Amino acid sequence: MTTTDSVPPTGAAPSAAAESGPAGPDLQAHFDATIARDQRIEPRDWMPDGYRKTLIRQIAQHAHSEIIGMQPEGEWITRAPSLRRKAILFAKVQDEAGHGLYLYSAAETLGADRADLTKRLIEGRQKYSSIFNYPTPSFADVGVIGWFVDGAAICNQVPLCRSSYGPYARAMVRICKEESFHQRQGYELLMTMMRGTDAQRAMVQDAVDRWWWPSLMMFGPPDGDSPNSAASMAWKIKRHSNDELRQRFVDMTVPQAEKLGVTLPDPELRWNEERGRHDFGTPDWSELQRVIRGDGPCNAQRVERRRTAHEEGAWVREAATAHAARRAARAAEAAGTEARSEVRTEKGTAA
Amino acid sequence: MPTTAALALGDDALVLSHRLGEWAGHAPVLEEEVALANIALDLLGQARVLLSMAGDEDELAYLREERAFTNLQLVEQPNGDFAHTIARQLYFSTYQHLLYGQLADSDSEFAPLAGKAVKEVAYHRDHAEQWTLRLGDGTDVSHERMRRACEALWRFTGEMFQPVAGLDVDWSGMEAAWLESVGDVLRRATLALPEGPRTGAWAAGAGRQGLHTEPFGRMLAEMQHLHRSHPGASW
Numbered sequence: 001m002t003t004t005d006s007v008p009p010t011g012a013a014p015s016a017a018a019e020s021g022p023a024g025p026d027l028q029a030h031f032d033a034t035i036a037r038d039q040r041i042e043p044r045d046w047m048p049d050g051y052r053k054t055l056i057r058q059i060a061q062h063a064h065s066e067i068i069g070m071q072p073e074g075e076w077i078t079r080a081p082s083l084r085r086k087a088i089l090f091a092k093v094q095d096e097a098g099h100g101l102y103l104y105s106a107a108e109t110l111g112a113d114r115a116d117l118t119k120r121l122i123e124g125r126q127k128y129s130s131i132f133n134y135p136t137p138s139f140a141d142v143g144v145i146g147w148f149v150d151g152a153a154i155c156n157q158v159p160l161c162r163s164s165y166g167p168y169a170r171a172m173v174r175i176c177k178e179e180s181f182h183q184r185q186g187y188e189l190l191m192t193m194m195r196g197t198d199a200q201r202a203m204v205q206d207a208v209d210r211w212w213w214p215s216l217m218m219f220g221p222p223d224g225d226s227p228n229s230a231a232s233m234a235w236k237i238k239r240h241s242n243d244e245l246r247q248r249f250v251d252m253t254v255p256q257a258e259k260l261g262v263t264l265p266d267p268e269l270r271w272n273e274e275r276g277r278h279d280f281g282t283p284d285w286s287e288l289q290r291v292i293r294g295d296g297p298c299n300a301q302r303v304e305r306r307r308t309a310h311e312e313g314a315w316v317r318e319a320a321t322a323h324a325a326r327r328a329a330r331a332a333e334a335a336g337t338e339a340r341s342e343v344r345t346e347k348g349t350a351a
Numbered sequence: 352m353p354t355t356a357a358l359a360l361g362d363d364a365l366v367l368s369h370r371l372g373e374w375a376g377h378a379p380v381l382e383e384e385v386a387l388a389n390i391a392l393d394l395l396g397q398a399r400v401l402l403s404m405a406g407d408e409d410e411l412a413y414l415r416e417e418r419a420f421t422n423l424q425l426v427e428q429p430n431g432d433f434a435h436t437i438a439r440q441l442y443f444s445t446y447q448h449l450l451y452g453q454l455a456d457s458d459s460e461f462a463p464l465a466g467k468a469v470k471e472v473a474y475h476r477d478h479a480e481q482w483t484l485r486l487g488d489g490t491d492v493s494h495e496r497m498r499r500a501c502e503a504l505w506r507f508t509g510e511m512f513q514p515v516a517g518l519d520v521d522w523s524g525m526e527a528a529w530l531e532s533v534g535d536v537l538r539r540a541t542l543a544l545p546e547g548p549r550t551g552a553w554a555a556g557a558g559r560q561g562l563h564t565e566p567f568g569r570m571l572a573e574m575q576h577l578h579r580s581h582p583g584a585s586w
Contacts, residue, residue, distance in 0.1 A: 305376060
């Protein structure tokens with residue numbers, strides 16, 4: 001029953017969720033065989049509860065990261081120093097909102113509910129990427145976020161295009177295309193700034209110094225200390241370990257830094273001929289723990305902003321719901337049915 | 352006077368785009384994050400073409416003082432709540448759609464831009480109309496907010512129909528069409544056309560003369576700060 005076709009209607013998800021109770025031996029065997037053959041699990045397929053929960057957690061956190069990630073760059077839309085950069089930023093922030101929407105849809109195919117996930121985010125019960133808890137005090141940060149943060153996201157996400165869960169993998173294909181575009185634009189901004197004034201070059205170096213280590217931490221804790229990794233890799237939700245992805249990112253970024261003419265703030269960073277890879281220093285894992293716990297530089301303001309937007313938008317969402325109900329009632333009435341009296345009373349109560 | 356007209360239309364699009372950019376990360380639903388950014392991006396694209404017809408887009412956007420901007424006072428009004436943003440968009444997009452519709456069919460130098468932009472603006476207008484219906488004919492709270500927003504911005508709507516030098520447009524015909532269209536949308540949204548004056552404390556056409564409302568200076572300060580801090584730098 002595992003298909004590689006298009007996504008079935010999301011309406012199928014809740015019943016799928018209800019059916020995924022204790023594994024019959026056949027169901028489990030079928031699931032295991034599907035994973036082993038590198039085929040995709042689809043929303044209607046049976047899946048172990050742990051697989052479903054892990055995916056919901058990961059996809060939701062991924063979606064939250066897109067949405068919270070709009071903030072640090074969104075800060076600069078109204079201050080972008082040229083109209084071209086302003087247009088690029090608008091487009092990028094718009095793409096991020098779109099990515100959030102794809103990912104919430106993917107999570108909903110697993111029986112999750114977007115409103116509930118949003119609630120978990122603003123109540124601090126679900127996480128988002130640690131990186132977005134760092135501030136953007138200069139315009140060079142916009143370029144460095146494109147280069148490092150989108151670059152790291154690409155390292156993480158390209159393998160997810162082969163993730164075992166179909167809707168997630170397909171969302172990642174679309175997202176990765178757009179992320180690579182953003183990454184190139186970020187790097188191009190930095191190139192332009194490095195060819196500019198001394199003040200611009202200093203802004204770039206300062207931003208690189210501030211974002212390097214937080215970017216390395218985006219890949220998560222070291223492999224020995226990553227509780228969810230083993231199951232995720234066995235289920236082929238994740239395809240590579242945190243440390244492997246971190247290494248790929250470093251190997252990809254070092255030559256780019258040289259070309260740009262900036263230094264990376266790590267005295268231990270050097271090419272290792274034997275390994276054919278770069279050696280590098282150890283991120284401050286205690287800082288990562290603090291940021292994940294909610295104690296990073298911008299955690300409080302990021303979640304607060306999301307909460308405020310959500311709460312202040314409640315009357316708008318209620319209006320849309322009430323209007324849709326009234327419109328449906330009118331349509332039903334026009335079709336000659338008696339739906340009217342019910343909805344009339346709703347106008348008063350919905351407020 | 353193509354430059355006067357290019358600046359007037361370009362400034363409208365630039366300033367409203369900027370205001371919409373202030374919504375990033377604050378919208379009531381994610382779909383509106385996408386929609387508002389999309390409208391802002393369309394307007395910014397129009398602004399870039401128009402300002403480039405008059406000179407260097409960045410010099411014009413970042414190095415003019417408040418008194419040299421000729422946008423309508425309507426588009427510089429602060430976002431307020433979502434209803435204010437929608438009312439502003441309804442008033443402006445209806446106007447812009449009618450205006451670009453005429454320009455697209457003209458033989459002026461604005462015809463190519465207008466021909467392309469009129470399609471984008473039709474979407475903006477539809478978006479604003481749909482939300483006007485949802486808010487006006489939604490809950491009691493949303494109805495009241497939408498009513499207040501439509502009234503608060505009403506006094507900035509007269510300025511839109513002051514002739515702009517260099518635009519060969521049937522202004523009074525456009526005004527009549529605008530009143531009819533907006534009136535129809537508001538009626539369907541269970542709201543009435545506001546009754547107050549359609550020009551504010553300034554004489555009609557003040558924005559087009561470079562006379563702006565107080566929030567505009569603050570908006571420009573934010574928009575221009577970084578560019579002005581690094582004279583001659585490229586970005």
